[in-house]
Amino acid sequence: MADAFDLISDDFVADLNDIRSVVRTFDSPTFMPKTRVAAANSATLLLAATFEEFVREMAREYARAVVNGTGSFAQLPRKLAGTAWKRTMDGLGKIKFDEHASGVDLVNAANAKFSTIYEFCRGDLTKEIYMELIHNDSNMRPTQLNELFNVSGLSDVCRRCSGEQVLLDHFGETEPNVTHGKLITALQDFFERRNGVAHSIAAMRSSGASQILTEIDLLERFARALSAILESNAPPVHVRLQP
DSSP states (O other): OOOHHHHHHHHHHHHHHHHHHHHHHHSSTTSOOHHHHHHHHHHHHHHOOOOOOOOHHHHHHHHHHHHHTTGGGSSSSSHHHHHHHHHEEEEEEEEOTTTTTTTHHHHHHHHHHHHHHHHHHTOOOTTHHHHSSSSSSSOHHHHHHHHHHHTTTTHHHHHHHTTHHHHHHHTOOHHHHHHHEEEEEEEEHHHHHHHHHHTTTTTSSSOHHHHHHHHHHHHHHHHHHHHHHHHHHHHOOOOOOOO
């Protein structure tokens, strides 16, 4: 399981390096100001989307590890099954029938989703419920980020990550509590800037290249800290009883 967290983190870091290259390439007076602003704005939006998908992937893998390390349905974290059930039902309620889709196909797809969560809640822990379970309705701010892991029984993951040396070094601190405060502020500020770009995409303003590069460095270090925390908290695989 540790390898899975590392692989996801390595892929994320590779994506960050690609974004870093784009920022450095367009941070040059050889490009027109409008082009530089557009590139910076695009990099900010891409960075946020890439980070959010990385966190979701890590949260799904951690939830899978928790389920695989559990002997029976009754031993699952309290919120896990209920959240998966609610989100599956919410998704089914949003299915739209129209002239462009086969009603039979939609019903079959809905039945498959319902059957998966139904069998899971009856005790078949092999069912894949993780796409429905791990879902964020808003930006991956610290509260939302924490909730994606809290559903699997791992509380306050941002605070836990703040004790990792890679983040202590990034902020030049020795106290995890101080680092935690700085991490929360930095993540909040990043998503404020992301939203500013998204809501005024045509405006001739953006984060500067140095700001974006600093954010990339932070998210890379956070990824390493998160991987370490998940590896140390993920339970060993349990030989399951038959449901």
